[in-house]
Amino acid sequence: MEGYLRLKWGLVLLLGLCSCGKEETYRYDADSAVYHKFSGDLAMSHVAKLVEFGSRPAGSEALEASRKYLEAELDALGWKTQRQTFEDQTPANSKVTFVNLRARFAPEVADDLWKRSYGVLIGSHYDTKLYEDFEFLGANDSGSSAGALIEIARVLAERPVVAKACELVFFDGEEAFGENITDEDGLYGSRYFAKQLRKQDASQRPEQGIILDMIGDKNLNIGVPVDSPRALYDSLTKAAKDLGHSQYFGMHNSGIIDDHVPLNEIGIPTIDIIDLDFTLWHTAGDVLGAVSPDSLRIVGSTTLLMIEKYLLGGA
Numbered sequence: 617m618e619g620y621l622r623l624k625w626g627l628v629l630l631l632g633l634c635s636c637g638k639e640e641t642y643r644y645d646a647d648s649a650v651y652h653k654f655s656g657d658l659a660m661s662h663v664a665k666l667v668e669f670g671s672r673p674a675g676s677e678a679l680e681a682s683r684k685y686l687e688a689e690l691d692a693l694g695w696k697t698q699r700q701t702f703e704d705q706t707p708a709n710s711k712v713t714f715v716n717l718r719a720r721f722a723p724e725v726a727d728d729l730w731k732r733s734y735g736v737l738i739g740s741h742y743d744t745k746l747y748e749d750f751e752f753l754g755a756n757d758s759g760s761s762a763g764a765l766i767e768i769a770r771v772l773a774e775r776p777v778v779a780k781a782c783e784l785v786f787f788d789g790e791e792a793f794g795e796n797i798t799d800e801d802g803l804y805g806s807r808y809f810a811k812q813l814r815k816q817d818a819s820q821r822p823e824q825g826i827i828l829d830m831i832g833d834k835n836l837n838i839g840v841p842v843d844s845p846r847a848l849y850d851s852l853t854k855a856a857k858d859l860g861h862s863q864y865f866g867m868h869n870s871g872i873i874d875d876h877v878p879l880n881e882i883g884i885p886t887i888d889i890i891d892l893d894f895t896l897w898h899t900a901g902d903v904l905g906a907v908s909p910d911s912l913r914i915v916g917s918t919t920l921l922m923i924e925k926y927l928l929g930g931a
């Protein structure tokens with residue numbers, strides 16, 4: 617399976633011609649790799665901005681403000697964005713309008729952009745859980761991963777051949793309106809996204825996916841849910857080992873319901889890189905001070921190396 621995926625990507629990249637007229641091929645080489653350029657401080661500055669918007673539940677004005685912020689940042693980095701807007705029934709608030717934000721790297725005009733095939737989906741939710749009785753800022757959940765994804769966009773832009781093989785997706789409505797995620801409440805954005813992908817031609821679906829969620833805890837302890845595909849977990853742990861970060865990455869003792877689930881259900885192997893071992897999870901204590909730039913850098917650079925070297929680079 618893995619060999620097939622690589623072969624398929626090799627062919628896709630060979631078909632593309634770069635502006636100089638030469639064939640564009642990609643193989644990992646350490647000298648031109650960009651994973652190490654991920655800045656924890658820059659990622660942190662995005663987390664701080666998102667937190668400044670306040671609580672950002674689905675359908676809120678604060679979430680619209682943060683969406684505009686994401687769009688402006690991505691645009692400035694050479695990524696084109698597309699809003700995937702839809703309505704869904706929620707148990708508490710009846711109908712809510714949700715917006716997934718997709719981004720593809722294309723500094724040039726590209727009419728067929730959203731029809732182009734790509735290899736890796738990198739996703740994070742950007743809504744925060746709705747609480748009526750206190751202001752939930754969600755610095756770690758979901759600020760950390762959304763902020764890191766903008767920094768990933770900046771770093772990838774320095775390596776266009778890799779950036780063009782990726783799509784970034786900011787999922788709305790990961791959080792349930794009720795206490796826990798159920799079949800009808802929560803994962804609104806990723807469920808809708810998967811449903812749309814399923815209708816599309818197989819060539820327009822990503823080969824594989826990575827979800828980032830709650831990656832900023834000072835006491836970093838990534839526990840990949842057991843329902844993540846083993847091959848992707850192996851690529852992650854290899855990248856972590858290369859960087860001397862093995863101690864931060866392990867496997868959780870069970871499955872976790874998160875945005876990787878709807879993608880796996882439609883046959884897109886997707887890993888969830890999450891640290892559920894966060895004592896301030898879904899509390900008023902999830903504020904900026906709970907997020908560490910070092911943790912963002914460790915997860916951000918490891919994820920980038922995983923993509924550059926193992927998922928796309930043929931290592």
Ligand SMILES: [Zn+2]
Pocket residue numbers: 745757791898
């Ligand atoms: Zn949450």
